[in-house]
Amino acid sequence: MSVQNREMSKLRGLLLVAGREIRVRGLSKSNIISLIVTVVIVGALASLPTILGGTDDDRSEIGLAGENAVAMEAQLDAIGGFDVTMYDSVDEAESAVVDGEVEAAVADGTLYSEDGVGAELQSLLDSAWQSATVEARLGDAGLSPDEIRQALTTEPLEIVSLSDESSVIGPLDYFTGLIISVIMFMMLMTPVQYIAMGVVEEKSSRIVEILLTSLKPWQLLGGKVIGLGVISLVNLVAMVAVGLGVAAGTGLLSDLPPGTASAALSSIGWWLVAFLLFGTLAGGVGSLVSRQEDAGSVLTPLIMALSVSYVGAIFLLNAPTSSFAQVLSIVPPFSGITMPTRMAVAEVPLWEIALALGLLAAAAVGSLALGATLYKRSVLYTGSRLKLGEALKRAA
DSSP states (O other): OOHHHHHHHHHHHHHHHHHHHIIIIITSHHHHHHHHHHHHHHHHHHHHHHHHHOOTTOOEEEEEESTTHHHHHHHHHHHOSEEEEEOSSHHHHHHHHHTTSSSEEEETTEEEESSOOOHHHHHHHHHHHHHHHHHHHHHHTTOOHHHHHHHHOOOOOOOOOSOSSOOOOOHHHHHHHHHHHHHHHHHHHHHHHHHHHHHHHHHHTTHHHHHTTTSOHHHHHHHHHHHHHHHHHHHHHHHHHHHHHHHHHTTOGGGSOTTHHHHHHHHHHHHHHHHHHHHHHHHHHHTTOSSGGGHHHHHHHHHHHHHHHHHHHHHHHHOTTSHHHHHHTTSTTTHHHHHHHHHHHSOOOHHHHHHHHHHHHHHHHHHHHHHHHHHHHHTTOOSSOOOHHHHHHSOO
C-alpha cells in the first residue's frame, strides 16, 4: 500500500468515527429539540431589552396652547416620544384632556391632566416648558434665532475616569457580555461532558476493544472530538446568528458597544481553540476510569476550570479594565471564556488579544498531546481508577 493510500485510510477511519458521533448525537431527537429551544431562548433574550424598553407606540399625547406653544412643540420634538396637538385656546386644550383626546395639556404655564401624570412625564414637560420660556424671552430681548441656538447649546460633560482599576458599563453592555459568557460556558461544558462520558461508556461496555481492532487510538479519540465539535459548532453558530439577527432586526445592534458584533463572531474562534483544549483533555481523563459513576471524579478539574472561567467573566463585567480582569482574560484556560466576554464590553488592546490567543493555542496543543497520550495508554485498562502519574508511566 502506498503512503498516499495509507494516509487516506487513516483519514477515512477518523472521519468514520466523527460521522458516527454526528449521526448518533447530532441528529438525535433530543439534540434537535435542544437546539430549537436554545435558539428560541437566545432570540428572546436578544429582543428582551427592546421589549422592556417599550416600542414606538408608547408615545405620550400632549396638547399645547397659549403662550410659547410653538417653542414648546419644538422642545418636545427634540426630546422625542410625544405626539403633539396644537389648540387655539386654553379652553380647547382643557376640553381635549377631559374628552380623552390627549393625556395632558400645557397652556400658559399650567399643566392640565385628568388624574395627574407620572413623575417622569411631569419632569420632561416641566423641563420643556422652561426651555421654551427661556427661548421666547431671549427672542423678546432681541437675539436672533442663531444667537438663541448658540446660547442654549452646551457640550455634554466630558467623562474622565481617574482610576484604571474599575470601569462602569451600562445595563445593555452588561447584558450583552452576560449572554456571551453564558453561551460560551454552556457550549464548552456540554460537549466536554459528552466526550468523557462517551469514552467511559465504550470502556465499560468493552466496545472500545472491538473498535481498536480496526482503528488506532488517535483515530477513535480524534473522531469523537471532531464529531462532537461539529455538533456544538453548528449549535453555537446558530445561536450567534439568531442573536445578532434579532438584535439587528429590532434596531438594538446599533445601540450596543461598537465591538459587540465582532466580539460575538470572534467568540466562535475562541470557542474552537478552547474546545480543542478541554475536549481532548476530557477524552484523556475519561479513559482513566472504567465506570460511569467514577467519571465525575476525573472530570472535576475540567469542570472547576470552566466554572472559574465563567465566574471570572461575571466579575469582569463589573470591572472590565481591572488588573484582575486583564490577567484572567490572557491566562489559559480561563481566557477562552473571559476574553470574548471582555471584548464585548470594553476596548481591548490588540497585543492582549494576540497574546491571549497565542497562549490559549499553545495550551491547546499541549492538552492535545497530553489527552492523546492518556487515552492511548489507558483506554484498554480495566479495573479501579488510574492515577494520572500511573497512566503516564504505562507502556503505550
